[in-house]
Amino acid sequence: NGNRGRSNNFQIDGSDNNDLSIGGPSLFVDNQSQVSEYQIITNNFSAQYGRNSGAVVNIVTKQGGNEFHGDLFEYHQDWRNLASLNNIERATTTKTHPDRNLYNAFGGTVGGPIWLPRFGEGPKSVWKGKDKAFFFFSYQGIRNPSTFTARGAGLSILASDFSRLQALSPGNTALNDITTLSAFAFSHGSVRPRTDFDTRLGGTISSKFNLTAPTGCAKVIAVSATPVAGCGTYTTFINPATGAAFLTGGPFDVFNLGTAAAPNLFQAAFAERDYPAPFTENGWSTRFTVKPTNKDNIDFRYLKQVQLFVNNGGSSNGFSYDVPATSKNLGGTWTRQISNTFVNEFKATTQDLRVEFGGADPSFGASAIPKPADIGNTIASITFASPLVGVRNTSTALSTIGGATNIPQGRLVKVYQFADTMSWVRGKHSLVFGAEYKHLVNKVPFLPLYQGQFTFSTASAITRLLNNAPSAISLTAGEPVTTYKENDQYYFIQDDFKIRSNLTLNLGVRYEYTGQPINQLHDITVARESGSPKAIFDPTLPLSVRTVPFVKPDKNNWAPRVGFAWSPKFESGFMHKLVGSDATVIRGGFAIAYDPAFYNILLNLQNVAPYSAALSLSSANALASTTTSPLPLPANPTAINNQAIASASGVLPLGKLNPIYLAQTQVSSDFRSPYSEQFSFGIQRQVNRTNVFEVSYVGTQGVDLFQSVNGNFFTKPLVNGLPNLFGTGIDFPSFASKLPAGTGFQTCVDNPATLFVNESVCNGRLKVANSITIRNNGAHSTYHSLQSRYAGRFMKNALSINASYTFSKTIDNASEIFAFADIGSANPQNPFCSGSCEKALSNLNRPHAFSASAIYDLPFFKEQRGFVGHLLGGWQLNGVQVVTSGNPYTPTDATNGAYGLGNTYLTAGQRAFIGNPNAPATQVGISAIDAYIIYGAPVVAGNSTVFYSMNIANQTGQWVPVSPSAVRLIINAPGSAKIFGTPFGDMVRNYLHGPAINQLNMSIFKNTKIGERVKLQLRAEAYNVLNHPNPGYGINAQPANAPSAGYLPNIVLDNAGVTNGGFANFKDISLARRVIQFGIRLTF
Template sequence: MNPKIIKMMLGLLLLGLVIPAPLKAQVSGAMVTGTVTDPSGGVIAGAQVAAKNVATSLVSSTTTNSDGFYNLPNLLPGDYQFAVTASGFTTKVLSITLTVGAKRALDVSMVVGPSQQTVQVTEQAPTIQLASSTISGVVEGSEVRELPLNGRDWASLATLQPGVVSVRTHESVTQVGSHARGLGMQLSIGGNRPQQNTYRLNGIIINDYSNAGPGSVLGQNLGVDAIQEFSVLTSNYTSEYGFTSGGVVNAISRSGTNQFHGSAYEFLRNSALDAADFFENANGLPKAAFRRNQFGGSAGGPIWKDKVFIFGDYEGLRQSKGITHVANVPSPNARNGILDDANGNPLPALPSNFACPPGSTLPVPGQSNTCVDGTIAKFFTFYPAFNAGLIGPSNNTGRYAFSGAQVVPENYYTTRADVKFSDQDTLNGSWYYDRSTFTQPDGTNQVLDQFVVGRQGFSVEETHVFSPGLANAIRFGYNSSYADGQLTPAAINAAAKDPSFGISQNLFAPRINVPGLTPFRGGLNGQSVQNYLLQTYQVYDDAVRNIGKHNVKFGGTVILYHLNLFAPFIEDGTASFASMSDFLNNVAHNVTGPPDLAAVKTHHNHTSVIAGYVQDDWKVRSSLTLNLGLRYEIETIPTETNGLVANMPTITTDPNLGPFNKFYFSHNPTNKNFEPRIGFAWDPFHNGKTAVRGGAGLFDSLPLPYELVINNAQTSPFHVNAIVTGCAFTSNPTCAPQGSFPHALPLTNPPASAQTWNYVDTNIKRNYIYQYNLSVQRQLTGSLSLTVAYTGSRGIHNPFQLDDRTRSAADACPGLAGP
């Protein structure tokens, strides 16, 4: 990390330890509030309320204020014993279970008697919510660890919640540029875009470089044994939650307890237990091998009983999976210049003495109906011979089927430590690391494709109780996410690493596109290389204060957001042919040369998010709670540290003349990001078995660099490819004559008007989302409840992107706007 950043973060951390100053954060622990009353319903002031964690014996305590109200914030999820003591009343002990981030209303009615006498009450976890209007659900630790999960991906359990659906399968990991949208879990929560969600682990945002869900190359989140539990907030969450306008997936890792415990495991999948898939059966291929081993272990316990606890987890994955590929390749006759028409009838053969162009021949005199260029014949090595039948009716192409091994190793580590200094001070810290690679043959079995995805981060949180009515928690975190792809670590076909096939010196075979054939995606370095690195530095602070019947939480956030992208894209160039005949005759339609790699730079995009909030949960009556909140969240205008920004000021700007904007936005659209939120929870029958809840709020979607960086990096003047059109398709004297591919191409940089340029609407509007809900909950039995809810959302000024390569500057639509 940058030393200046470290100094600034440590300074903010020290400030939060000294005073309960508001700097935002969402406390990942649970909160319990309530009122202590006597048998007549009168409030009891000065009652002692103590919550003891059964697993760790850690005790958090407070006293009720003059209104009989108490609050215990930031309690770790788990089983607790609540003891309520007041002079002249029997001590009451309740056994309850708390979940991650929950707001639990627990009112206690005392019984007159000696305080030495104890009444033990066992109360089940509530099935209705009487303290908050937020629509949410909790996936408990037992569900995370015991439900069967394909791939042991704990985040996939979020789809068990109403309003949450997975959209992970939009693209395969092997699609060109697919990792630009992130490879982790893609969830739509409440109908919102996956990039509008926030994923938190121990209160730290762990979104990936595309602002989507974290995950490995397989789209999974390992570490099932390390997750205590997680919640999914789907609608109208309170103002302490920011950096999001969709949903919130809020997880907390397991901590050690007073008892040493651990586990060791291995899960196995094997093709011996599988049936052959459709494509294997259809192409007569043997069943592909599939081996997946997931193994690991966890352990936790006390370092100092009742004081210091530690927990650690490791999980590894080793997978080798046969993937069936079917490619269209030239038929043997086509390779010999014998082409059929569309109905499968042979075209008339050329005379045996036909004079082919220089460098071309008739491979089978008397049968060949087109010449075959000698250089193109060498490129046949990149198209394996068909083995799964010809493709009719023309029979000019055939199917080449093969099973390639998809190899994925992954290693995931995490650890957590908890320290109790005193009844007023506790500290916890956590760290995680995850790295995975994905390697498999390309679509024609010429090179190995590879993606490398990794992430790591840590958090440190200190909670201090200043008085029974005032507590503060400050947290510092770091999250890093990177993805490198599409890499080509090795050649399967030796010709793919032979520079004699390259367009220019030190390059390898370019991509080739021919109608009817599976595209040959080039030799080494021929893939669409994009390397992302996201680093976020996060500081949060939450203060909680009781004022009468008001439970007030206030705080703030500082997030430094750094996103880097190195994107040379296709380094070897691309050649396109209009037909199979043109390909055989080496008549290129157009050729795009390699980029000037010396001019391709890493783009360093920076921004900062600063936010503050206040949230008042006001218990107006014993049966009615109002949730009143206001959040302000501003983002600085994203910048590129080296000035690598050149956007067209209007969509009709002539790129030959310019000038170009050296900035993304001319004004800050987040200056007025005030987000009011209101809700209520009402117990109409005063028996704690029915809840009517509702609320509405405003949530902002920030214009983060992930929306800007890819278009900026792949357009002029930072990424320019020399191009040339075949002479048969242009009147331009600078053209590619027949037979010039790949070594004699007159490649030149195109004029500015023929290059690809980026336009960003500089008058971007505030992008915000309304959320609203109304629900009725009814407890049916001690552990069963029924909920009927309506939720809705509406997005205003959502960003969009349009690619229009056919539009020139002269006829561009002046009304088009969008990032």
């Protein structure tokens, strides 16, 4: 109902089942046979429910009874032989079937009365727990021995050219790392050039080159081709490794590590490799119920789930990691009937979640990313940028070496919950009141960039690489493991007042206190910086500068609830025909509900100053030299080596650093719990005994939601303009008029005596500090919806039909605090206007959501008598149709973020300019000025208003003028800002959307009776039975490690027209396939 995805409260049998680190459930209950009921409560009008502002999702597990009952089951998928090819496989490969992916889920359940041996004298040797003691046990195992192919979007030099590469600069460890740590240096997974490119790009060609070709002429053509008149001379260069011409096109390209006049070409390709990706899961549950007296019921429950995702982080560059996870949930409930009107229920629960992102097959060698406990052996991330790009694919750089900079990581989450709820019926009042206490412990091995990141970029990137002089180095010093503790308290009282027999008034209030766990970082840093030998920062600085600030706890989270339910009774007349007598319920209500702070916010503070020291060196200071470096890329660039070398060389001067000159993430001084105001009004009408209609208006108002903002913006370029940008001779104007009056900037100069403390990082910024990301409560949202539902039974109850449709609109100024696949930057583009300027359709907006389901029990031979009856009876047909609007997304670009660094107008969160709103969404333009500055296009005059097609540039390498009316969007960079007179793009957030979901799932069951108490069920299920190419959900995006069906195209504007990954091109999304599953289930 318009709330964020993290706002849902997950429970098992009414007890906590939340992952407080990122949100979502701690234990994923995926064994359907152990579930008695799924309860989803979306209107929090009862004060009994809280902790989150969204839905309450409670899974009720089965329990034993007086009769033994249970089942055995097996579900089987075989993608290679039963599933269809997806759209990408059909269009770009010669495959006749998908990659191997077997899926088997098997297990069983059993429950009933507890039988125990009876000791001592007596006629009975066994005590039978009928009506007194029951048990229930379940097990499910999943085995999914799948494989997948990881395909790279960057270029990698082929192994055949490694010896020539090393010979360029003997002893250069940077070049040596490319030959030992890049994609084609690792043989596992049958690494090879991508096999899915030829169809779309026209195939691979033996090539000849004119690296100084005039504008409008291709730099690369086929050896057999005749050059276009006026395009100059083309030369065929022979690759010494192969004795043949260099290849381009398809998956191939070349890098030129020489000059245009004296080229030195190296053969490269987009890499792909196969990974075994077996997924294993074992899940158990036990539940015991004991009734020692007629007034007492004691229930005990234990669930355990162990999972292993092998090669879950498998990348085309060879680096990979596994994800092992273990979840436990142990709980007990004692219900005591104190009197006929008073019942007390006490719950005690503990849950344990352990997840690691790390560890891989040792045979992978250096590309096996270690477990979090061995983070010191993690290989650094090595990245490359222009001009280290392909000759033909001019926007594609050398592929990254190493894994993600935030891997390995993990979390250990423990929750201890105690809750007591009392129910008291007094006259017309049904009172429910209670309290809950939770103690939470979260141990997190997580410190991004602990292994370091080395970058070779800027105009001198090739020179820097040949001299092992990185242009940027990022390295974080600090404690890789942090433990958080939290104590939560909840109190509530609810009165359901039955004013009349057909009118009930719901009144309640709830109070929640979750403390301020961020203050643990304050306590840790105060202890560390108060004379400890582990101090990171300069002890002469004020303690307040060197420590995480104290944040006042939020203590006023009162949540009132009010609602009503009225069932009108009209015995005759028009109103009787309209609403009937006890056939209609009119209900409505209002509620306030709060959300806690999830721990990812705390982890962001943990990774940077003043808790840690995230050092960042750039070519603007310590790395100014293009031929020497204080910290060259080591031959074995592991975290422990990089930390030791950096410390020994003085690059990481612990005890001398000043945190204000390091990147920081903060929370606002009034950081508090967001809340949601919820309201609804609905009418439910029963028509005869078998049809029910319902229509409701539901709305929510999100208040004080979490938002990320840039807390220390570069204001100098906006105030002063950009004279002679990057030495181009082009001047760019001031946009001071777009800022609040009086906005200024800092003038900061680096102190040469403190070489690795860069005081100049604040130059041009608003404050004397480095970059500051602030998490605050500045976001808000509105959701309005018309929700309708129908349920009916027909044909003597043989056919059941359910349908629902929601028409809604969600508006907000921030949908998340983090960037995801559909949010290129979570920050506002204008930090001085993070409210109204950001207001737009939400990333959560799905205007249309329709679903329908049908179950039809064929009315033949229901009794199943004789052979014919068993053969023809017991058939059931089922279907589910889901249609929803596509996922909104905000297009982003890679230009200002990469080329900004305080030297252009914006560095993050910038949005594009709209060319023609009616042009195809895939068509993107770039100003000729920006193409010249960023991509080296031909020189243009500073007053140029020409635009080029980014699509044509990516497809042919040629810069062809295009009218703004021919493109949907124009990349926001200094040139376009100059032309349009503003640096702030006019494209709103979530301007485009992905394809809609339109999926039909169908199944056929055959239920055969075997005696009186046993039934055999054979199942055939088809997901996306029509093989409609749409975003995958459910089983089409799974199982386990199988390549997930996509839901969005490439959202980066710079990739417009790129083959196999073009901006906004739905054809490049790997969409859902048809998946068929067979099953067998024996119930008793």
